[in-house]
Amino acid sequence: MRKITFNFKNLVVCLFLVLSLFLSAQETTFVPQKYTPTEPGCVLPVGEFEGLVSVPRALETEAKMKAGATPCATFVVNYTGFTPEAQAAFQFAVDIWANSIDSPVPINVNATFSSLDPGVLGSAGPATFLTSSASGSQPNIFYPAALWEKLEGADRGQFGGTNDINANFSSDTNWYYGTDANPPSDQIDFVTVVLHELGHGLGFTGFADLTESFPDDIGAVRETNNNIPAIYDTFTENGSGSAILSFPDPSAALGTELVSNDLYINAPTSVTQFGQGGTLPQIYAPATFNGGSSIYHWNTPSFPIENINSLMRHQVGAGSANHNPGPITLGLFQDMGWSICSGALSVEDITVSNVSISPNPFRSSISINLSNGFNNDYEIGLFDINGRLIFENKKTIENGTIFIANLDQLEDAIYFLKVTNETTGTSIVKKVIKN
Template identity: 40%
Template structure:
């Protein structure tokens, strides 16, 4: 399972998961109340089983006091799978900060070929003209905005070679805790609205950007063009999203990444659900401290932290 969370079949297709767009009465102000708009989901793929196992620890943050509360509803999980899931929850609870509990609906079920797991928000909310995923919108509002789960997550029952233990996964096993941590990262906001249809590209849902989209550039410099300022549904944006030259750029990201913006996964062939909403695998390979949010997780790959880059991205999107 590499890092990728979208509910897809096969090649990770962006799926709209919420029920429609809430109506806004004519003449009503768009502020201050957010509007629910259909959210997105993203998958994580199974990387190669072979190779030398790797272990990225979180010794600095492993015992951090929780600053967020997660409430998880499980369907179909074994006791050992639940225990591994809870360890991933505990990690995120010590890294995020919200007065509003983050609700998660988690299920154990067959998924598409090669998909270890998928996840995303139930909704994104329009606050000030920008969309924020459920958990971030709730944090900003100081209350639960909707009774639907903030994160919907699915994990594959098709794999028989899961590692549920606390230590590093051995070669030939996929570390379940790492996969859950990856997917929860998508659920709390590590995802954008990027998509390509034919030659046309967009970074909008119902005409709005997700907060993630406001920090993506075509190129690695601070003056490189912002994708959200390109024409919507254009060949220009479609080419940019398939350029292998897309970066997430904020001062905090640069500080966490040796003064450089963070390269995103943007292969020349668009992979819905994988492209754009993950860090670049070649730049942040297996064993790298920032490898959790790449599009795949391989056998024997164990990652216990989103890394400083991952956290800087989440800070930008609203945390």
């Protein structure tokens, strides 16, 4: 029989190694830094009437919602003070976002419908910001709660609270609760405002602020107590290409940047979706700093209300509706860490397959037939084989068809017809023959 010898020294060494490994594991457990705002960071005021404009849902989103398909994300909304029609419109907006972004973790929203300050349509923001150690996240960067949970793949309950977004909406506004994106000229489209505010809650926000002082105003863009920026701000730069985070913080130099009207988002997917030959999408940085509006909206002149990317402008007026988050916003969200639903980022509403030209060859007129279902305005351009523009016009589609007449003066030749959707900015080019 083998004799077992007890070696006390070896036992002590083993216990020491086990204890060291345990303490090492305890020391490397990541505990996120956290910041909880005292109020929603973004406020949406009433804008002026700019005309009757309707930007519908993305076709893929519309098809999925009508079919009752399983969305990419689950929103759980705690409603306070909502009327049944307001709640139904709110849920419609929620469903658009649920079919635009992808998350394995439910997104919890506290939504309140009550009297707000005069002229304010709504306000919203993340309930909490946290730093993350998840794969693909950036160190020492604050992520909004819903995005943090998506990155971590778990609810943040262990770090206090489960609500992700706080949102408030005015119960005194003359709202349009329809879901067809066609509000009358005297009503504000509720779905548009809810979509807008949820966009802030999901991450279209940060900590930029300006403190009035003499002789120079002092700007800051990091959360004061933790000296940590939000993920949104990591993509912000000025027209010279200097990152906003490269300026001393706080400082007068940073304050000058915040009111320069010269700030842009340089996020690769967002820039690609902008599709302006490398030009960056501009954000709202007016000469007078407006807390709750400045920095965390797209620049108003750059994105008129009929533009597909106009949802996240700093105001919403009566008569206009946008039920599409917009490709540059979704592109920015993807660069921040969100996953985007299949088809939600595509704006190919006019393609070779859904545009037909007849007759071709033509003699004096052309009918352009579109099967994309968009009742938008289109810009029509006719180019010769050398690329010279010889005909240009703006047309409104009628019953799926755009009709162009009085072309009989053209020489018999090969031409290229360019059709551009003025709402989405997408275009298609078809070769046509005149004989």
